[in-house]
Amino acid sequence: MENRRRDVAVNAVGHAAKAGKTPAFERQRQRFFWLLLAPVLAILAVVTLLPTLYLLVTSFTPLNLANPATAWDFSDPLVNYRTLLTDDRLHNSFWVQAKLSVVTVVLQLLFGLVVALLLNMRTPLMNALRTSFLVPMVLPPIVVAIIWKVLYSPDISPAWWLFQLLGWNVQTPITDASWALTAIIVADTWEWFPFTMIIILAALAMMPEEQREAAEVDGASIWQLTWYITLPYLKGTLLVAGLFRLIDSIKTFPLIYILTDGGPGSVTEVSNYYIFVQSFSFSYIGYSAAVTMVLLAMIVVLSWVIIRAVSGGSNAQE
Template sequence: MATISSSGALAAPRIARGWPAQRRFALSLGLAPSLTVLVAITLLPAAALLLLSLTPLSLLDPVKTFTFADPLVNYRNLLHDQRFLHSIWVQARLSLYSVTLQLLAGLGVALLLNARQALFGFIRSAFLIPMVLPPIVVALIWKILYTPDVSPMHRLLRSLGMPVHSLITNPDTALGAITVAETWQWFPFTMLMVLAALQMIPDDPLEAARIDGASSWQVFRHVVFPYIRPVLAIAALFRLIDSFKAFPLIYVLTNGGPGSVTEVTNYYGFLQAFNFSYWGYGSAIAVLMLAGVFLLSWLIGRLGGES
């Protein structure tokens, strides 16, 4: 009997120790397919991009293909490339303007539509239409609106005695025109997130503030805004990352022009890789963009977490 009880006492801990290991093994098997796909479509292309950026790969000079004699030559050249540095400034302005306008417009519309009536639900659904349209369709819509010969907006202004020249061919207004189109397409994203946060605010602090005589602005500043501030930080993070992908709008509306007024960094990398066939140089631009997006995401995440 002692032997049986002793073996039973020893067997129980082994079973207890074996179950977590078996559970982790089963979870690993379940995650293996998705992790394999993630590695295939994300990590491998990223590694290939980094590898290409260390070479002077160019279709114009195939002899130097995959030559690693001077792996940092592309990055050194970028530091002295005035067109590349100008594209960073253009991208920074586009991101700042568009993300700021999207947050303000999304917040304002969300506050106006923060009601539970059926009519407001229909209006909220209508506001989501621009966000679900393909980017190329949005670009074509705004191309028509910005073309004076076919634009209903230009015809209306002309009939009112206020003719307006093409906004996308004027160096002073081209970047602003792209900003407006970008804001129109993506402010519903912020609106949707803020609406969800507003619906989660409890009624007690709002009623207490109104009973104490707080104005609408004071209620928003001291009660509503602290609740939705983390959501705004998350929305800003997502929209900032997506602002680096405004390629379809720029390609269709301005093609980087007039001159290089709207030539953002990813469009300049596209030109180097596919128009000029400098694949190594274009890959270096993409790697720097990727590093910049990661850095900005980390900074905004820290700021949002601390707030």
């Protein structure tokens, strides 16, 4: 008897589904789902979407805070976009950003990988050191910037004290046009390699022990094991960590603000730093909004490309 009733209900759902109507309980479930999601979406909209829309609208005006007449002046909506096409300093900032991003991501992946592989050996020494490797990432970024400012200032730096002992005459990199960006890259890599290290370490911990043992039985040395087994296993993880770091590298600010102020000249002026100068030192809100929009579009495209590559990669992983 019960079975027959159940069958009727199931058939009803089946029929309704075939007809394209969702059953009442399903609709209710969806409504509840949206109800729970609504507060978060509302907050996100206000905090993220509205300001972005405002920026987009502002980018069509030549808004200069010191000149009230420029607000809501849509007489020449594309003036900012035309200007940024010929703005050499902006183009330079893209180039500097590209250099900074590529090099720091590669270095951070490399260091993070090496340290993670070492830590994964789980010797007592490595276990003791594990926490200390996290310190750079845990420090507030401004503190990191000040630490490196001290390190790079010859008169107070312990490194230069050492150089003097060794009789080396080393110039400080942050005022040298050829080395300033490298100085920032070094500091940035020191600060963020623990991030990639942790992600890779987590993935390594989940790596099936049996694969490693099978490779050991098959005759793999440690190098062969790392190259043939561990690295292919980590491919997806490396891509994800790299993507995170890439997007984050576009936000590099404290290091540049404290160490070089975009200089000397403009050799360490990355795009978001240029935007900062334009908007907060000169109040060219309209122009910097336009540049921000362009930067945002580039980041969105970049993320999409990389996410496609990652999910394509992880499909071959299983």
